[in-house]
Amino acid sequence: MQLRRMIGCLGVTGVIVLLSLAVPPLFGQQRAPVGPQFPSAYRPPRAADGHPDLNGIWQAFVTANWDLQDHEAQPGPHPELTGAYGAGPAGQSIVEGGEIPYKAEALARKQANFENRLRVDVSNDKTWHAFGDPEMKCYMPGVPRATYMPFPFHIVQGTGPYILMAYEFTSATRIIRMDWKQAAPTDSWMGWSRGRWDGDTLVIDVTGQREETWFDRAGDFHSDALHVVERYTPVSPYHMMYEATIEDPKVFTRPWKISFPLYRRMEKNVQLLEFKCVPFTEELLFGTFRKQTAR
Amino acid sequence: MRNRVLASFGVLVAVVAAGLVVPVAGQAPKKYTAPKTPWGDPDLQGVWNDATSTPLQRPGNVGDKGVLSDEEAEEFQKSLEHDLTRDRRDGGNAADVNRAYNEHWMDARRLKITADRRTSLIVDPVDGRIPPLVAPSPERRRAQAARADGAARFAAGLPGDFTDMSWPVRCVVRTDVPPYLPTIYNNNFQIFQSPGYVTIAPEMIHSARIIPVDGRPHLNQNLRQWLGDTRGHWEGSTLVVETRNFKSEEGVLLQGANPATFTITERFTRVASDAINYEFTLADPMTWTKPWTALIPWNKVDPGEQMFEYACHEDNFDMVHFLTGARLREKNGETAGQRPARSEER
Numbered sequence: 001m002q003l004r005r006m007i008g009c010l011g012v013t014g015v016i017v018l019l020s021l022a023v024p025p026l027f028g029q030q031r032a033p034v035g036p037q038f039p040s041a042y043r044p045p046r047a048a049d050g051h052p053d054l055n056g057i058w059q060a061f062v063t064a065n066w067d068l069q070d071h072e073a074q075p076g077p078h079p080e081l082t083g084a085y086g087a088g089p090a091g092q093s094i095v096e097g098g099e100i101p102y103k104a105e106a107l108a109r110k111q112a113n114f115e116n117r118l119r120v121d122v123s124n125d126k127t128w129h130a131f132g133d134p135e136m137k138c139y140m141p142g143v144p145r146a147t148y149m150p151f152p153f154h155i156v157q158g159t160g161p162y163i164l165m166a167y168e169f170t171s172a173t174r175i176i177r178m179d180w181k182q183a184a185p186t187d188s189w190m191g192w193s194r195g196r197w198d199g200d201t202l203v204i205d206v207t208g209q210r211e212e213t214w215f216d217r218a219g220d221f222h223s224d225a226l227h228v229v230e231r232y233t234p235v236s237p238y239h240m241m242y243e244a245t246i247e248d249p250k251v252f253t254r255p256w257k258i259s260f261p262l263y264r265r266m267e268k269n270v271q272l273l274e275f276k277c278v279p280f281t282e283e284l285l286f287g288t289f290r291k292q293t294a295r
Numbered sequence: 296m297r298n299r300v301l302a303s304f305g306v307l308v309a310v311v312a313a314g315l316v317v318p319v320a321g322q323a324p325k326k327y328t329a330p331k332t333p334w335g336d337p338d339l340q341g342v343w344n345d346a347t348s349t350p351l352q353r354p355g356n357v358g359d360k361g362v363l364s365d366e367e368a369e370e371f372q373k374s375l376e377h378d379l380t381r382d383r384r385d386g387g388n389a390a391d392v393n394r395a396y397n398e399h400w401m402d403a404r405r406l407k408i409t410a411d412r413r414t415s416l417i418v419d420p421v422d423g424r425i426p427p428l429v430a431p432s433p434e435r436r437r438a439q440a441a442r443a444d445g446a447a448r449f450a451a452g453l454p455g456d457f458t459d460m461s462w463p464v465r466c467v468v469r470t471d472v473p474p475y476l477p478t479i480y481n482n483n484f485q486i487f488q489s490p491g492y493v494t495i496a497p498e499m500i501h502s503a504r505i506i507p508v509d510g511r512p513h514l515n516q517n518l519r520q521w522l523g524d525t526r527g528h529w530e531g532s533t534l535v536v537e538t539r540n541f542k543s544e545e546g547v548l549l550q551g552a553n554p555a556t557f558t559i560t561e562r563f564t565r566v567a568s569d570a571i572n573y574e575f576t577l578a579d580p581m582t583w584t585k586p587w588t589a590l591i592p593w594n595k596v597d598p599g600e601q602m603f604e605y606a607c608h609e610d611n612f613d614m615v616h617f618l619t620g621a622r623l624r625e626k627n628g629e630t631a632g633q634r635p636a637r638s639e640e641r
Binding site for chain 1: 341465467485487488490494501502505507514520522601602603609610614618619622
């Protein structure tokens, strides 16, 4: 990219001269890695059970909750009321290869989701979940969205066959059952999570998720056939790499992958606080059913 | 500061009461030593259930008896079970309709009294009753009255707005607000432990109470939460948990306690491999004339029985049903008082 830009600037006449001078040093050496690097061959501290200790409060700092794919900064839904409040930051895609491999008809549904993301109609049980971003309605976000919402989560790793993940957003929780055989007894919003260790990586197989959750505010979605495999790998005392493989043959042409780092929250005495958002969404959901007083 | 003193006083009272007056639930003949976690804390991990039919307050029909004989206990057990069961069909149409939400949906463990045959969960005061209420300030009286008006409209089937419904109906908080009291279902609590923390996940509603036991200070008083702010420490093998900083919304706390002055101290002691004694002391000088303490046994659930997600708000169709029903009734000219009040049994 840089080379091409340089060539462009120099123009055609300079190209031959440039190439004869610049090619040997540019292509003859190995280029130094660009950007920040995690230490190679990191060995994380161990928990009581001998596995890596993932205890602590973690948070993602990508903007994938607005859109998993590349996105420009965007105004909030009502800039005439709130100005720059509620506007969304720009961000680079966290999807491997950049694009989510939608089936054609599913892509149309994603577009419709986006167009209806602020629409709510709970007047009929049957259309209760038909419109609107579940985040706006304060529903539990499901996996992997819970991981990259702009809120921290706490991993509680003890000695039992369970690891608890507690999320600040709407106080959602999920229990990771380690080396567990039993399949999901029924669908749930945060899904059925079964974990195992692959070396220093915690691998979680998530099935049984309710089909109504979305991946982001851009309307990216899945069906009841969603299968997510997450990988949490400590890469420094303060970072984990997070990776999720997303499979849903009803919606996507092939499995696809997202990845980003998680950061350990380091503030003194940091703790999860409450983001109980039900009271923030009740007026939107139920305000129209209020008794009308005479004017 | 004043709260802290009062809370400490409450703990003292509880200790004295539990030690001198009332036999403690699950008190083993020989002293039980709880297993330790690898980092040295008493190990409380597991899924526990607090269901019981033993009422919070001592009912009038047992006189001043705190503990029953085997025979009396059997009768007490039978009578409570009869009153609580939703499978009987002897109450007329209205009761019958209400009990259509029958035992199939309920936690059967709530039909059994505590193993120690107590007549109330309250162990202090010794009469097993919540101490008399303090007269509320005019401001508190107004707030409580407004809440009561909304509750009455809801009970009459005529809620004017979603704010007429209680916080549990609105799925904001349920049995995750301490103290943890037995209810009709989802009486499960899973305890997780990690170095420096004990975490309690109540099944209803899906929140996790992550309790630092590392000696850190409470949040500042101006940062308030629905479930308060919780700190714990170990006293011998007992986890002592102190919670304050509750949000000021009316109707969240037991008996309309005043969030500004309410504190709760909970004590968790593993008394057998399959039992925890859960004891709480409530103090609020603006609500009760003195602190009071209850003791509820937590029993370990069968390992095959798992905690499962309790979603509430996500499919809370009832909100719309209640409100649209009310609008329809208004249209038909119905007013409060024309319908039998909803049973509080549920």
